[in-house]
Amino acid sequence: MADAIALVIILIVLITHAYATFIAAPWTPIKKSDINRLIGLAEIKDSDIVYDLGAGDGRIVLEIAKQFPTTRVVGFEISITLFLVAVARLRLAGVRNARILFKNFYKQNLAEANVVTIFLMPFAMKKLERQFKSQLKPGTRILSYCFPLPESQGETDKPTKNDRAIYKYVVR
Numbered sequence: 809m810a811d812a813i814a815l816v817i818i819l820i821v822l823i824t825h826a827y828a829t830f831i832a833a834p835w836t837p838i839k840k841s842d843i844n845r846l847i848g849l850a851e852i853k854d855s856d857i858v859y860d861l862g863a864g865d866g867r868i869v870l871e872i873a874k875q876f877p878t879t880r881v882v883g884f885e886i887s888i889t890l891f892l893v894a895v896a897r898l899r900l901a902g903v904r905n906a907r908i909l910f911k912n913f914y915k916q917n918l919a920e921a922n923v924v925t926i927f928l929m930p931f932a933m934k935k936l937e938r939q940f941k942s943q944l945k946p947g948t949r950i951l952s953y954c955f956p957l958p959e960s961q962g963e964t965d966k967p968t969k970n971d972r973a974i975y976k977y978v979v980r
């Protein structure tokens with residue numbers, strides 16, 4: 809019986825991880841040293857609501873929540889292991905203004921967000937761009953780590969040639 813339970817747990821872990829990789833991106837975390845650059849570009853205000861689509865281990869969510877204690881920060885993560893790690897990190901840090909949801913961001917309404925952060929594969933961007941166009945309100949900032957949105961006009965931040973690009977878009 810214990811073997812069967814262990815097998816089911818392992819399968820759930822592997823399947824959710826593979827599913828996330830297949831529909832948008834595998835887990836590759838943002839470099840820790842780039843998190844503050846991304847946060848600076850986002851120009852976060854206390855009243856903002858920040859969404860991290862594909863929160864991974866929760867590092868972006870946690871850092872924003874710590875730096876902006878009155879800003880609401882929500883991470884969406886569909887890989888069960890990463891979801892649990894991210895939830896545990898937030899709990900351990902004791903932040904009260906952030907949460908991680910075990911949800912597929914493609915199926916969410918993103919209209920509440922003022923800031924959206926993403927680090928996803930190029931193939932996911934086209935689909936997400938359509939979702940952004942239909943759901944995000946004017947003034948919402950989108951920060952994309954490494955990969956641009958294919959059809960949107962924005963700014964590129966890449967301080968040196970060795971740095972990874974961060975693309976910033978403001979919804980019109």
Ligand SMILES: C[S@@+](CC[C@H](N)C(=O)[O-])C[C@H]1O[C@@H](n2cnc3c(N)ncnc32)[C@H](O)[C@@H]1O
Pocket residue numbers: 825827828829831832833834835836837838860861862863864865866867868884885886887890911912913914926927928953
């Ligand atoms: C490249 S990682 C980025 C993690 C984190 N944002 C960071 O920068 O460190 C992409 C994450 O998106 C998650 N993911 C992929 N598709 C998703 C979906 N449709 N809904 C929620 N999470 C998803 C993956 O499991 C993975 O953890």
